[in-house]
Amino acid sequence: MKAKRSILPTILFSLLSIAWMFPVFTVLMNSFKKKAYINREPFALPTAKTFVGLENYTEGLRKTHFFGAFGYSLFITVASVAVILICTAMCAWYISRVPNTFTKGVYLLCLFAMVVPFQMVMYPLSKITDILHLGNPIGIVLVYLGFGAGLAVFMFTGFMRGVPIEVEEAAMIDGCNPVQTFFRVVLPMLKPTLISVAILETMWIWNDYLLPVLVLDQKKYKTIPMVIQYLKGGYGSIDWGAMMAMLVFAIVPIIVFYISCQKYIIKGVAAGAVKG
Amino acid sequence: MQKSIKKYWPIFVLPTLVAFFIGFIAPFFTGVWLSFTKFTGTILDAQWVGLDNYAKIWGDDTFLHSLWFTAAFTVATVILINVLAYMVALLLTRGFRGTNVFRTVFFLPNLIGGIILGYIWQLIFNGVLANFGRTLTYSSTYGFWGLVILMCWQQIGYMMIIYIAGLQAIPGDLYEAAHMDGATRWQTLFRITLPMSMPSITICTFLTLTNSFKLFDQNLALTAGQPSNQSEMLALNIYNTFYSRTGWGGVGQAKAVIFFLLVGALAVAQNLITRRKEVQQ
Numbered sequence: 001m002k003a004k005r006s007i008l009p010t011i012l013f014s015l016l017s018i019a020w021m022f023p024v025f026t027v028l029m030n031s032f033k034k035k036a037y038i039n040r041e042p043f044a045l046p047t048a049k050t051f052v053g054l055e056n057y058t059e060g061l062r063k064t065h066f067f068g069a070f071g072y073s074l075f076i077t078v079a080s081v082a083v084i085l086i087c088t089a090m091c092a093w094y095i096s097r098v099p100n101t102f103t104k105g106v107y108l109l110c111l112f113a114m115v116v117p118f119q120m121v122m123y124p125l126s127k128i129t130d131i132l133h134l135g136n137p138i139g140i141v142l143v144y145l146g147f148g149a150g151l152a153v154f155m156f157t158g159f160m161r162g163v164p165i166e167v168e169e170a171a172m173i174d175g176c177n178p179v180q181t182f183f184r185v186v187l188p189m190l191k192p193t194l195i196s197v198a199i200l201e202t203m204w205i206w207n208d209y210l211l212p213v214l215v216l217d218q219k220k221y222k223t224i225p226m227v228i229q230y231l232k233g234g235y236g237s238i239d240w241g242a243m244m245a246m247l248v249f250a251i252v253p254i255i256v257f258y259i260s261c262q263k264y265i266i267k268g269v270a271a272g273a274v275k276g
Numbered sequence: 277m278q279k280s281i282k283k284y285w286p287i288f289v290l291p292t293l294v295a296f297f298i299g300f301i302a303p304f305f306t307g308v309w310l311s312f313t314k315f316t317g318t319i320l321d322a323q324w325v326g327l328d329n330y331a332k333i334w335g336d337d338t339f340l341h342s343l344w345f346t347a348a349f350t351v352a353t354v355i356l357i358n359v360l361a362y363m364v365a366l367l368l369t370r371g372f373r374g375t376n377v378f379r380t381v382f383f384l385p386n387l388i389g390g391i392i393l394g395y396i397w398q399l400i401f402n403g404v405l406a407n408f409g410r411t412l413t414y415s416s417t418y419g420f421w422g423l424v425i426l427m428c429w430q431q432i433g434y435m436m437i438i439y440i441a442g443l444q445a446i447p448g449d450l451y452e453a454a455h456m457d458g459a460t461r462w463q464t465l466f467r468i469t470l471p472m473s474m475p476s477i478t479i480c481t482f483l484t485l486t487n488s489f490k491l492f493d494q495n496l497a498l499t500a501g502q503p504s505n506q507s508e509m510l511a512l513n514i515y516n517t518f519y520s521r522t523g524w525g526g527v528g529q530a531k532a533v534i535f536f537l538l539v540g541a542l543a544v545a546q547n548l549i550t551r552r553k554e555v556q557q
Contacts (some may be wrong), residue, residue, distance in 0.1 A: 009372045017381040023396050023429070024384075042403035044468065094288035097281050107295065113300050115543050117490045119514045120536040121303035123529060124310060127319050128303055146299020149487045151291050178288075179282045207389025209493045225391040229497065232395075238381075240399070247392055254387045262380055265387075269434065270441035 024251060031056055031248045035241035052241070057249075060231075060242035066249055071225040076137050076223065077206045080144035082120030082136060084152050084201055085194055087145055092156030093186055097165070107157060126214040135217040141217055144205055152197050155272065161191040192271060199261075199268035206254075224250050282471045311530040316523060329530035339531060342426070342513035349420060349509065350488040353427045357484050361432045365439035379440070382435035394497020397426045410485075412499060419499040419507030426494055431487065435480045441471070442476030471553075478550040485546055489539060510535055517524070 030038045037050040059139040095103040129135060171181045228246060232238050311329055315322035333339055338493045401412045401422050412418050454464050492511035501508030517528035
């Protein structure tokens with residue numbers, strides 16, 4: 001079957017893609033305009049009168065310590081995702097290889113946790129983390145492991161069921177203990193699922209706003225979404241200049257990350273959904 | 277083998293279990309208990325009040341309003357996002373030049389967090405509405421459709437990726453057979469493509485349904501519930517009950533329990549309905 005190659009859909013979708021990116025361009029453009037002109041005429045290109053150079057950026061940085069927030073966001077995301085991957089993969093392997101009432105119960109609780117909205121636990125959670133002094137970038141990793149465990153255990157167990165047990169048995173007969181077997185034999189086979197889980201959890205934790213607000217000691221630590229929300233002062237008065245500049249700062253790392261891992265992200269999302 | 281693994285549970289299961297207990301199990305059950313109590317600031321002074329908190333909810337107009345607002349919003353976004361994402365997926369699997377680039381572009385907004393999205397679109401909407409001398413918080417109708425557009429922009433790309441994966445998994449011989457039997461394009465779409473896509477439709481409706489129903493960040497950043505709580509969704513209403521009304525913590529928690537039950541019921545009902553429509557291959 002040979003479809004005739006038409007250029008029309010390509011043109012149409014190119015226009016649509018440009019429209020799709022329009023909001024991002026608008027923010028970028030406005031980040032170079034004088035505060036007063038941003039809200040009044042957001043779609044006009046900067047002119048000699050409205051152009052302010054990097055003033056919004058320096059103002060935004062003065063108000064927010066954006067780079068500190070970037071560091072905390074990066075640390076919390078990387079550490080949490082790494083911990084989630086290792087701990088939940090191990091847990092899921094145990095669950096699927098030692099079937100008994102206890103592991104079944106853990107698995108069902110994980111399924112249950114996936115449906116429970118954050119509002120249900122947020123208030124007690126913030127009190128419990130206060131009592132346990134988890135309000136710092138290290139403590140929050142534990143909270144993310146707990147709250148992210150549901151989805152991750154679910155996805156890993158789903159995959160584990162399809163992995164032939166013979167390879168692991170062979171490794172054990174050759175003298176590996178379970179820990180060695182897991183890290184040398186099982187973990188390498190998990191790679192596609194590891195990537196899927198890593199991407200889903202990264203997208204969640206990097207952008208998460210409410211959990212860090214409630215758990216972290218806000219005077220000391222802020223993540224990027226917290227910094228952006230902080231720019232909105234009381235009674236909705238927003239410094240739109242600083243806001244535009246910081247939005248650009250917040251979006252650029254995402255775009256860089258996306259372009260460099262694009263293939264994995266799209267594959268990971270598709271694979272993650274099929275199993276779900 | 278099972279025996280030798282079994283005694284290694286402190287290494288394999290314990291770390292996740294401890295975190296799961298602190299991050300989920302303990303707060304969940306404390307939350308259920310707190311919904312029957314009255315407390316201030318700390319939860320250590322919580323006193324049992326029975327169903328008082330639940331009774332108070334029904335006298336709280338803002339909660340009922342946010343419930344209807346959320347329900348309407350969920351219906352609108354589930355339909356719009358899934359129909360549009362499916363259409364885009366159908367077009368982008370037809371193999372014309374540049375499909376990969378378009379896929380990449382449509383997916384991008386999904387990586388941007390809700391708070392950031394809220395402020396991006398606040399700028400755009402206020403820019404458009406300024407032509408009519410209004411702002412986004414002039415009426416909750418603007419807030420409603422603003423949130424719908426924002427949500428479509430964010431989620432269409434994600435659902436499109438899932439639909440594309442589903443469409444590509446449909447065996448080609450089905451189409452060949454349909455072609456031989458002289459099926460028209462519409463017949464092929466409704467008799468083959470759509471029924472064969474039911475697994476991905478199940479997943480996407482589930483995701484959009486729960487995402488929309490639980491929406492918080494976008495709501496907070498775009499309108500923050502303005503004007504006067506009229507564009508407030510359930511999650512934000514619960515948050516405000518906890519943190520901007522002193523002494524209402526118990527009521528907030530009771531609302532959260534109801535919210536959880538609603539989300540749970542929706543998830544179960546949706547799964548039952550769409551799974552039944554899936555065809556066996």
